[in-house]
Amino acid sequence: MPFQLFSDLCWNCSKELLGSCSVSPRPAVTLKPRYYLDHFEEMLEFVLTRYPHVIADGHRRFAESFQALNLDARCLYVRLVNRKGNVFLRDYLHYEEINDISSAINELRAADFVRSVHPSDYRDLLRIHTRDTIAKRIRQHVFPPDVKLPRLSSARKAELIDFSMAELPFEEICTSGTVDPFFAQAKTEELGYFLFLYFGRLQSSLNEFALRDLGVMKTLEFKQEFKPRFNSLEIALAAYHYHKILQGLYEASADRIEQFIADAPEWPTNDDMEISTLRGRAINKLGTWLERHNDPRALAIHQLSDQFPSTERTVRLLMKEGRSGEASVLLSRLIENPSCDQELLFAEDFYERKFNKKKVGRLTSLLRESPVVFIDESQRNYPEGAVIRLLAGQGTEAWHTENVIWSQLFGLTFWDLLFSDENVVIHNPFDRISKDLGTGQFYQNHKNAIESKLAEFATPNSVIEQLHETFNSHHGSPNHLVSWSDDLFALTTRLVQLAPHGALAHVLRDLTQQWQARRNGFPDLMIIEKNQVRFSEIKAEGDSLRRNQLAQLERLKRAAFPVEVMRVEWIVDPEQDYVVVDVETTGGNTQWNRVTEIGAVRVRNGEIIEEWSSLINPQRRIPSKIVSLTGITDDMVAEAPVFADIADEFRAFLDGAVFVAHRAKFDYGFIKTEYERIDQEFRCPTLCTVVETRRHFPGLPSYSLANLSNHFRIALNSHHRALCDARATAEILLKINEKRMTQQEK
The missing domain is CATH 3.30.420.10 (Ribonuclease H-like superfamily/Ribonuclease H)
Incomplete structure (x- = not known):
């Protein structure tokens, strides 16, 4: 039998990505000439209406000033917002629907929506120049003898930009023979905050709105009432602050890193779970950056957080510095009160190896003790598929389901609580998932309804009937959990039929309580043999078992599912080409x-x-x-x-x-x-x-x-x-x- 791959399904299409994903051609849609202005004003009105309690005076003045601009100026500003970069050249701006671009620029200047270019804009300024223009300016400038020039004929633009940032004066680029031809977007903080309140992430454009109008991106038509993302100005500003830090750490300069290190002890704290999580992520990212650069301050930064994985990094760095006593105390605390499954696995395993002298950790031991299957290496690009073929030859059915079948079952089981219930925490039409699922409050918010649904799994046929009704009623609805694949749905119902008594309720309850931490790491294969279902993690030569995979295997085992790790070793065939x-x-x-x-x-x-x-x-x-x-x-x-x-x-x-x-x-x-x-x-x-x-x-x-x-x-x-x-x-x-x-x- 041909094997089935369900791990790469297209979310809103019943075709698998292994084949062609064919969809009916959409009717041609023409956007209005000023569609982008409509989208911006829609976003602005949405935020002003739903977030008055988290909008400070400066943000409100931004909205009022924008609304006071004339039509051309409003159009040009939104055009600039949707363009890449923050610096612009007048000669590059041509829009048929804007009658007088020069006058629009002047009005934006007068209202402080654009400004002159500063040295802090140098990289963006260089980016809007062509590679040849930058090379020409470098040739024209006289450098000191000790400055080594790049090969101007062959160097990439990125190399020329880096060289210019280091060696070419800002003034050499910020001129073109006319008066102040360049300008930069201003009020970026205020704009960024409005977009953040709407999308819940840092974003610089409104492309989703255009995709919606073109019919490319579906929105939640069944949900019209949206709840505010934040309950207070303090929490909203703290979340915005941490998102900016996390983005800044991706391409931070040395000066920026030093500022982060100095500020980290004073970063805002809050009882809000989302803020605590964001703070932990930011501290871990900063600490990891310092470790990567062999900076001894990494330990002090990681110690600012009590969240995993900073706790793991703290233990390892303490041991590296010879402070085993402190590491032992921290490990004991983590074992007694772990914040997540992976932290517990790390703490127990590390303590056993370092303090009880156990030679091999649990992950390595499990992998070494696992059964081995030998398969021709002509299949080595896809070990999961190779095992599926091997099992098929033995008359056993197997599918590469990994996380997707659990997401499917979870989404269909709790669809009304995730998308239709009046208490669903959805913040805008583009959201695909209830916020409380990500913050770990989903079970707490819907405990009685969840337990009622889980109790139904005692009678699998009634559950399957309910899954059919949900699948058919909401088929095609956009979401990040359920794939509208008939084949995957059929396999999901077989899982419900064949699962050990109480096993699915156990797994689903775990997922409702900690979705973000437990939604990944499920075993690769679902195997059905003699009407019994089991799950297998496949590891080829050189692969290692990850901690979250071990955690899932142990959870499934506690739920009464048979589980295994299967190692694949490739056979050398002399006749193989x-x-x-x-x-x-x-x-x-x-x-x-x-x-x-x-x-x-x-x-x-x-x-x-x-x-x-x-x-x-x-x-x-x-x-x-x-x-x-x-x-x-x-x-x-x-x-x-x-x-x-x-x-x-x-x-x-x-x-x-x-x-x-x-x-x-x-x-x-x-x-x-x-x-x-x-x-x-x-x-x-x-x-x-x-x-x-x-x-x-x-x-x-x-x-x-x-x-x-x-x-x-x-x-x-x-x-x-x-x-x-x-x-x-x-x-x-x-x-x-x-x-x-x-x-x-x-």
């Missing part, structure tokens, strides 16, 4: 760079039986440093085929083989991206010779291709040319497979 691939590229990042050469050799039965190679025109210049490395020049690829021209031929050469490469993530990633650029999917079982040589030849000083070739006495005469490197990698593969075959025979 391998295609060893090497690619040369214009650089290391798949987003910006392209392939310049592909070399591939086919291996079977310990021999190279076929070769394929081609230069590829990358349709961009090759940086000089890459030319120095590979010897591949622009002239060499000028007449070469583009990737689209060789895509079918290369795919045919790979057919039926395992894709092998040295640092396979790099080569496979570039090939996959090149196929994506021509709208083709690329999937192939993959083997990395770096990973495998580390496993089978431990202790070597280096696992680079050059060093391994030297160690194994393999010829590498034209290193960094694709076919030469592919041949050398193929020889390394043969050494690896010799080892694997020997171990396999034992």
Whole structure:
């Protein structure tokens, strides 16, 4: 029987993503010329009406000032809000529906909605210039002799921006021969706060409104009354504060980090659960940043929080500093009063290993003790599917359900409490889930109704009847829990029929109490054999068992479900074909760079039986440093085929083989991206010779291709040319497979 994959379902379509996701063509929708202004004013009115208690005087003045602008100025301001970046050039602004853009800019200046550009806007200012313009300004400027210029002919725009930020004076860019041609958006704090109140996250545009009007994004038509997101100005401002910190930590400068460290002890605290969670996330993120940069202040920052995972980091850092007594006290406290399942698992396991001298942790022990299945490595790109095929050959049904079947059952069981009940906490038409589910208050808010529904699971047929009614009544409604797939629904009803008595009520109750913490980590496979259901976590070679996965296995076991961990080890078949691939590229990042050469050799039965190679025109210049490395020049690829021209031929050469490469993530990633650029999917079982040589030849000083070739006495005469490197990698593969075959025979 063909296996079923339910972990990648399209939420609002009954087709699986493995196939084509076909939908009926939508009728053409034309947006009004000033649709964006309507959307902005809709958002503003929504917030002003529902959030008067959390709007400060400055926010109210922002709304009043905006409403006092003339039509052109209002339109231009919203156009600027929806554009990328914060700095604008008058010459780039052209909108047919705005009669006089210059006058609109002047009115916005007079009302302080736009302002002159400041040095703090330098990066945004650079971003609106073309790469060539920035390079030209760098050429024109006279730098001190010790400043090393980038290669202006080949450097990416991002590199030129970074160099300009460090070495090129702000004034060199902020001029174009006219008077103050650049301006920046002002009142960004006030605008950001209004958008935050509406969406509950930091957002700079209203794209959802346009997608709604175009029919692309469905909204909650069955819900018209929306509750305010915050009950007080203090809580709203604290939440906004933490969201800005969390965003700021993604790309914070050294100065910004220092400010965060200085301010962290005074960050706002509150009994509100959401604020406590946000504060814990911000502290953990800051502490983790400091750890990554080997900053000893990380411990002091983590100690500001009593939430996991900062508590784990505190224990580990205390042990690292030799303060085992303090670590022991904290571990005992965490074991006695854990904040979540993962914290308890960590504390118990760590205490046993460090203080009771247990050599191996629970995760490793469970994995080592798990049964092993041996499967041909031609299926190594999808171990879950490989096990499903193996079981199918034995007459056993299995599906890759992971988290999705539990989300399906949860959403259908509690649909009315999540979406239809008058107490549902939904804040705007774009929300997909009740807020109390995320804050852990769902069970408390609906305890009697939840227990009543769980009691019905004593009679599975009545539950299935109710699930059918809900599925049919709300089919197609937008949400983040239920997929409207008939196949998945049928499987969900089988789970209800076959689950041990009381097991589903146990699991669902757990989910209602801590949805955010417990919605992930469910075992990969649902298996039905002789009318009994069990769940299996699949781990291939090199995979580790995560803490949340162990927690789910233990919860399911307590609920009376049979559970297991199954290890997959790949069998080496001498008749299996391998295609060893090497690619040369214009650089290391798949987003910006392209392939310049592909070399591939086919291996079977310990021999190279076929070769394929081609230069590829990358349709961009090759940086000089890459030319120095590979010897591949622009002239060499000028007449070469583009990737689209060789895509079918290369795919045919790979057919039926395992894709092998040295640092396979790099080569496979570039090939996959090149196929994506021509709208083709690329999937192939993959083997990395770096990973495998580390496993089978431990202790070597280096696992680079050059060093391994030297160690194994393999010829590498034209290193960094694709076919030469592919041949050398193929020889390394043969050494690896010799080892694997020997171990396999034992």
